[in-house]
Every structure is written in C-alpha cells, then in structure tokens.
Amino acid sequence: MTHDELRPLLGAYAAGALAESAAEAVRAHLASGCTECLHDIFSRPVGLPRGGGDESSRTATEPPHDEAERHAVHAPPPAPVRRGRRWGLAVTIVVLALALATFASWTIYDLREREAARHAEAVRLAARVSELEAARAELATRVDGLAHDREAARDEATRQAEAVRATAEENASLTAELEAARGRIATLxxxxxxxxxxxxxxxxxxxxxxxxxxxxxxxxxxxxxLKPIAPVADAGGHVLWHPARDTILLYAFDLPPLPEGNHYRVRLRLGDGRVEDGPVFRPGPRGDVALPIRLTGGAAHLREVQVVRDSTAEPVLAGQTRPLPSS
Ligand SMILES: [Zn+2]
Incomplete structure (x- = not known):
C-alpha cells in the first residue's frame, strides 16, 4: 500500500483498532522510515480511537474526539481506556524499535556502501598515481634521450662547421695556386x-x-x-723591278723627318687604273729605307710607285715603270 492509502489508517492503527493484515501493512510502511507517518503516529495520543473509526469503544463519558486529542497529554485518561492505551503503547514501541532497527541497518548499509565506494576510489586513485608515476619516469627517460641527442647534434654541427672552414681555407689556397698557375701560363x-x-x-x-x-x-x-715631288727637293730613291717577278725592292734616302707616331706609305698604281696601298714604314735616322714589296698580282701590271705621307696622302717621291696611259 502506498503512503497516501495508509494515511487514513494511521489513527485506527495508533488506537490498535486495525485488523492484523492492515496493521501489518502500516508497520511495514513505518519500518520503511516514512518520517511523515512516523511523526503523525508520535503526535497522536496512543490508544484513542480517531473520529468515526470505532464508535463502539467510545464511552459516553469521553469528550469529543478533538477535545480528547487536545487534552491527551495533560489529562489522565478515563479508566476504561487504560488497557487499550497500554496495548497501543506496546505497538508504538515495537514500531519504533522496528523503525530504529531499519534506520540503523540502513545507516550501516549506507556506511558500508560509502566505505566500499571510498575504497574503490582510493584503489582507482592509487592506480592512477602509479600510472602517472610510470608516465613521469618515461618522460624523464625521453628527456634524457633528447638531451643526449641534442648534445650529439651540437657536436656534429661543430664538426661540420670546422670541416667547412677547413674546406674554405683549402679552396682559398687552391684558388691562389690556380691564379699563380694561370699567371705562369700567360707569361709562357x-x-x-x-x-x-x-x-x-x-x-x-x-x-x-x-x-x-x-x-x-x-x-x-x-x-x-724615284724623283722628289715639290715642295720636297732633296729626297730620292730607286725601285728594282722586273715584270716577271712578284716582288719589287724600294730604296729611298733623305726622306723628310716625320712627327712622332707618323709613317710613310707606299702606293702602287696599276695598269687598269687601280691604286693599291702598299706597306707603311718609318725611315731610318738618315731618312733612308730598303723595303721589299710583294705584289699579289705580279709586277707586270705595275705602272707607278709613290711614297706618300700616310696621315695626309701627300706624295713625297714618285717613279714610273712605264708611261701612264692617259696622264
Ligand atoms: Zn507514510
């Protein structure tokens, strides 16, 4: 039965007027620890019937129900109800004992549950702590390993830097040797x-x-x-010539001195009217020169040999092998 179904029976139960099966149900409910019902039971004057419950047990001398409740503690009950009250008191004591026992066993059960939960939590925490400890140890090992690797990498970097510097020095030395070798090759x-x-x-x-x-x-x-051409008067010379040869020999003397860096040039006029440039030369200290001149087409077509100033093309000497056709 539920709490709400039992509520109306509490008065009859306190009065000891309930049938045994209903009283058992109320006891079971009270034993479950329902504080509201327990409070209700404790606040009732034990043994008194509640309104309408059992009119036959009420005597004519009893005050109305509410009045009896109000005076239950202070006024001694009339004699005919004493036996019923004692019976109700015994029932209440039994109920209280049952409630206390239930409460105590529930409390013990609850405490054991909490203890077990705490123990489980402690076990779990201990496992977690050892797990974390193992992880910390592993991390410490890894940190050591990393520190070792870092040291090794630093050593390697130092070695490589040293090697690079040595290579650079070697390169500089080789470059200097190469330059020296190139210089020697150029000289040779x-x-x-x-x-x-x-x-x-x-x-x-x-x-x-x-x-x-x-x-x-x-x-x-x-x-x-070769005759001088005015205004030159003193210079002179000869050309040794044969039409079957491809070389002539020019000999000149008393050529006017030239400014520094200037030259004389030989000009060759041919039978077809063309004029070829011959070699350039600077005369010796007495204005003399002896110069073989090779003619590419042979000497047969040569008509006139001139010595001119190279800078101005001004003729100084001239001589003809054959008379020129038109001039
Ligand atoms: Zn209840």
Missing part, C-alpha cells in the same frame, strides 16, 4: 708568341732576301728612279 704563352713572331720575322726576312737576290739576279731587271 706571351714568351711563345714572341718567339713565334721572331721566327716568322726571320722566315720572312730570309724569304725577302731570297726574293731580292732572285730579283737582282734576273736578266732584264730595271732600275726605276
């Missing part, structure tokens, strides 16, 4: 080129001497006179 190359040039000049000189010798030995060689 210049020497070889100078030697080549000297050899070429010697070969050329030998060829010219042979050509001049051949020219001079050729029967019918002609000597062309």
């Amino acid at each position: 190359t210049r020497g070889v080129q100078r030697r080549d040039s000297e050899i070429a000049q010697l070969v050329t000189g030998v060829d010219e001497q042979r050509a001049v010798h051949d020219l001079a030995a050729t029967p019918g060689v002609e000597l062309v006179r």
Whole structure:
C-alpha cells in the first residue's frame, strides 16, 4: 500500500483498532522510515480511537474526539481506556524499535556502501598515481634521450662547421695556386708568341732576301728612279723591278723627318687604273729605307710607285715603270 492509502489508517492503527493484515501493512510502511507517518503516529495520543473509526469503544463519558486529542497529554485518561492505551503503547514501541532497527541497518548499509565506494576510489586513485608515476619516469627517460641527442647534434654541427672552414681555407689556397698557375701560363704563352713572331720575322726576312737576290739576279731587271715631288727637293730613291717577278725592292734616302707616331706609305698604281696601298714604314735616322714589296698580282701590271705621307696622302717621291696611259 502506498503512503497516501495508509494515511487514513494511521489513527485506527495508533488506537490498535486495525485488523492484523492492515496493521501489518502500516508497520511495514513505518519500518520503511516514512518520517511523515512516523511523526503523525508520535503526535497522536496512543490508544484513542480517531473520529468515526470505532464508535463502539467510545464511552459516553469521553469528550469529543478533538477535545480528547487536545487534552491527551495533560489529562489522565478515563479508566476504561487504560488497557487499550497500554496495548497501543506496546505497538508504538515495537514500531519504533522496528523503525530504529531499519534506520540503523540502513545507516550501516549506507556506511558500508560509502566505505566500499571510498575504497574503490582510493584503489582507482592509487592506480592512477602509479600510472602517472610510470608516465613521469618515461618522460624523464625521453628527456634524457633528447638531451643526449641534442648534445650529439651540437657536436656534429661543430664538426661540420670546422670541416667547412677547413674546406674554405683549402679552396682559398687552391684558388691562389690556380691564379699563380694561370699567371705562369700567360707569361709562357706571351714568351711563345714572341718567339713565334721572331721566327716568322726571320722566315720572312730570309724569304725577302731570297726574293731580292732572285730579283737582282734576273736578266732584264730595271732600275726605276724615284724623283722628289715639290715642295720636297732633296729626297730620292730607286725601285728594282722586273715584270716577271712578284716582288719589287724600294730604296729611298733623305726622306723628310716625320712627327712622332707618323709613317710613310707606299702606293702602287696599276695598269687598269687601280691604286693599291702598299706597306707603311718609318725611315731610318738618315731618312733612308730598303723595303721589299710583294705584289699579289705580279709586277707586270705595275705602272707607278709613290711614297706618300700616310696621315695626309701627300706624295713625297714618285717613279714610273712605264708611261701612264692617259696622264
Ligand atoms: Zn507514510
């Protein structure tokens, strides 16, 4: 039965007027610790019937129900109800004892539950603590490992920096050696080129001497006179010429001195009217020169030889091998 279903029975129960099955239900409810019902039971004058419950047990001398309640503690009950009150008191004591026992066992159960929960929590916390301790130890190990790795990396970096510096020094030394070697090669190359040039000049000189010798030995060689051209008056010279040879020899003397850096040039007028530039030269200290001149098309077409100032093209000497066609 529920609390609400039992509420109306409490008065009859306190009066000991309930049937045994209903009284058992009320006792079970009280034993469950319902404080409201317990308070209700304690606040009732035990043994008195509640209004309408059992009219037959009420005597004519009893005051009305409410009045009896009001005076239950202070006024001694009338004699005919004493036996019923004692019975109700016994019931109440039993109920209280049951309630106390229930409360005590519930309290013990609750305490055991809490103790078990606390123990479980302590076990769990201990496990967590040892877990954390293990994790801390592992972390400490890893930190040690990392510190070791960092030291190793630092050593390696130092070694590499040292190696780089050594390599740089070696490179600088090699570069300096390479530069020195290049300098020596350049010097040797210049020497070889100078030697080549000297050899070429010697070969050329030998060829010219042979050509001049051949020219001079050729029967019918002609000597062309070079005459000064005004305003030059003192200079003179000759050209050794043969139409079957490709080399002529120019010899000149008393050429006017030239400013520093200036030259004379030989100009060759040919039979077809063309004018070719010959070699340039600076005369010797007495204004003299002996110059073999090679003619690419042979000497047969040569009509006139001139010596001109190279800077102004002003003629100084001139001589004709054959009379010029129109002039
Ligand atoms: Zn209740």
